[in-house]
Amino acid sequence: MAEQATDRLVRMLGILTYVERHGDTPFSELAEHFGVTVAQVRSDINALWVASEPGDSWLPIDFSADAFDQDIASLVRNDGVTQVRLSPREAVALVGALSTMRGAGALPEAGTQLLEKLRDALAEPVTVVGDDQVGPEIREPLVEAIDRYRRVEIEYVDAMDRRSTRVVDPHRLVVIDGHAYLECFCRRAQDYRVLRLDRIASATVLDGAIEHPPTDSAGFSLTPAFRATVTVGRAGRYAVEDMPGVVIEDADDAVVATFDVVDAAFVAGRLLAVAPHLRSVSPRRLADALERQAKAVLDVQR
Amino acid sequence: MPVEKAQRLLNLIIGLSSTRHRLTRDQIRDTIEGYEPLPYGADEEARRKADASFERMFERDKKQLRELGVPIETVEDPVHGDEIGYRIRPAEAAMPALDLTAAELAVVSIATDYWRGAVLGGDAHQTVMKLASSAEHGPRVELPFAALPAVANDAFGSLVEAVADRQTVRFEYSSVSSGAGTRTIDPWRVVLRAGIAYVIGFDRDREEPRTFRVQRIGGKVRPVGEPGAYAIPKDIPLGALAESGDVATARIALRPESAHALRRRGTPVGAEEGWELYDVDYAHADALVAEVLALAGGARIVAPAPLADAVIKAATAALEVERG
Numbered sequence: 001m002a003e004q005a006t007d008r009l010v011r012m013l014g015i016l017t018y019v020e021r022h023g024d025t026p027f028s029e030l031a032e033h034f035g036v037t038v039a040q041v042r043s044d045i046n047a048l049w050v051a052s053e054p055g056d057s058w059l060p061i062d063f064s065a066d067a068f069d070q071d072i073a074s075l076v077r078n079d080g081v082t083q084v085r086l087s088p089r090e091a092v093a094l095v096g097a098l099s100t101m102r103g104a105g106a107l108p109e110a111g112t113q114l115l116e117k118l119r120d121a122l123a124e125p126v127t128v129v130g131d132d133q134v135g136p137e138i139r140e141p142l143v144e145a146i147d148r149y150r151r152v153e154i155e156y157v158d159a160m161d162r163r164s165t166r167v168v169d170p171h172r173l174v175v176i177d178g179h180a181y182l183e184c185f186c187r188r189a190q191d192y193r194v195l196r197l198d199r200i201a202s203a204t205v206l207d208g209a210i211e212h213p214p215t216d217s218a219g220f221s222l223t224p225a226f227r228a229t230v231t232v233g234r235a236g237r238y239a240v241e242d243m244p245g246v247v248i249e250d251a252d253d254a255v256v257a258t259f260d261v262v263d264a265a266f267v268a269g270r271l272l273a274v275a276p277h278l279r280s281v282s283p284r285r286l287a288d289a290l291e292r293q294a295k296a297v298l299d300v301q302r
Numbered sequence: 303m304p305v306e307k308a309q310r311l312l313n314l315i316i317g318l319s320s321t322r323h324r325l326t327r328d329q330i331r332d333t334i335e336g337y338e339p340l341p342y343g344a345d346e347e348a349r350r351k352a353d354a355s356f357e358r359m360f361e362r363d364k365k366q367l368r369e370l371g372v373p374i375e376t377v378e379d380p381v382h383g384d385e386i387g388y389r390i391r392p393a394e395a396a397m398p399a400l401d402l403t404a405a406e407l408a409v410v411s412i413a414t415d416y417w418r419g420a421v422l423g424g425d426a427h428q429t430v431m432k433l434a435s436s437a438e439h440g441p442r443v444e445l446p447f448a449a450l451p452a453v454a455n456d457a458f459g460s461l462v463e464a465v466a467d468r469q470t471v472r473f474e475y476s477s478v479s480s481g482a483g484t485r486t487i488d489p490w491r492v493v494l495r496a497g498i499a500y501v502i503g504f505d506r507d508r509e510e511p512r513t514f515r516v517q518r519i520g521g522k523v524r525p526v527g528e529p530g531a532y533a534i535p536k537d538i539p540l541g542a543l544a545e546s547g548d549v550a551t552a553r554i555a556l557r558p559e560s561a562h563a564l565r566r567r568g569t570p571v572g573a574e575e576g577w578e579l580y581d582v583d584y585a586h587a588d589a590l591v592a593e594v595l596a597l598a599g600g601a602r603i604v605a606p607a608p609l610a611d612a613v614i615k616a617a618t619a620a621l622e623v624e625r626g
Contacts, residue, residue, distance in 0.1 A: 113406060
């Protein structure tokens, strides 16, 4: 597919701005930095060179012809042409993603510096609130273990509030929908696992090296056990709208949601919070789990 | 030989940036290299064709540059009647100096992945390229971090642009309290909370600020009226989205070896008949009640009483639900 004109324009302006700030630069370095061939760099510089102001023959950008022949970009003159700023979408997307990664507890150190620079330059394009409160005492050992290919022992509290100690081969920290996860191989389960960072209570780097490499096929592939259908009054809609694979049909004053269930007890726990607005729950497996859990709550709370 | 499009766009940026006042469409067509000036001695038919072709080309170029982030201003000049002119203010169009390290540039790539498709679309690559011009050159930095595409719809991107343009929008919204309906708002600010997107704006029909969850918008966000239609207040009420300053404390009894999340946040204050007592600060009562319910008997609220009642009410209601 032919390159988009705007992609090329952005790269041309990028090359110009880069050379203006860094001084004479070999084509090979520009090619590496912008991810294109040397021939493409040569062609981009030619295009910058002949850029013209309207009406007259004045060329606002001039390169040294001698240097060009030696495959070096050497700027003789640039009359105020620069890279264009980020669009509103780009600014919000970038600052929003970085802030979200930080809130989730999985922003690399360089990201913190980057966020500060962007905020200075862009006048805070988006408000980000919320924090999973993942401290450096969790993040740092994990990043160190990943960097050094070491195993790590973690204490983990799962969504069902079961606490366990496990040794894992850590691979990567991933942020999805505002929460951070550790992709790893769990030695206890002898399988690949994705663990939520804010449920890790402690992490200790071990001496042993990892034995199971990262995989592309694992990761976010929790297998749903069944599909559920729930009718809930409008005020309880929020409890179902984030369920995996959810399809919501809006009726007059209620919604019918169908979604995937991995763990019935976990879903029942979420549904309990909106029980006053719940109208029907199926299949029976999920309805049973809901009843069991409601009774257990009443046993202790009454 | 026809001038390549990237070249024409560059010439257009240079032309509109260097004009002292403005350039009209005719001036753009006649002086900027890459557009075809009116053929000399053309008959009316050829002239109309050439006019239409220029209009199409210029409109598309203008739209693409605006999407790229280049602020092309429309300048009206009463002296010259109703003919519209255009210009770019160089200081507003330029990328600020950022001086990024190679590691920081690597983080940019990760962050742009988070919204690839939904908000940035194919432009994720352009964002990285724009910032690459401000970054030092170094060996490629591999970071053991990733961000997976978030569930976001096109409405989010449209709202971001509407905020930037200060343009009123209309959309279909499904509300918790008042059902589905059409909303007309002046969007003020987009807010992200734990990965969920909201927009705060002035609701034209209800005549007060409201917060909308972007996921509940159905269909397209359509602009209404002209850009620059309203002013955005300096202090925007975050409402329920704020980190609430009002924090209360609940006393909660926990079964041994359970409710670890509550333990981490709370302070131990003793034990009683096989239960361990913790004081836990909370900002939103609903959230704490939901947490205790989800523990299925692993925790019990001792005080305050209204929270304990809310737990009982929800659990009792769950026993009444129709079973499929």
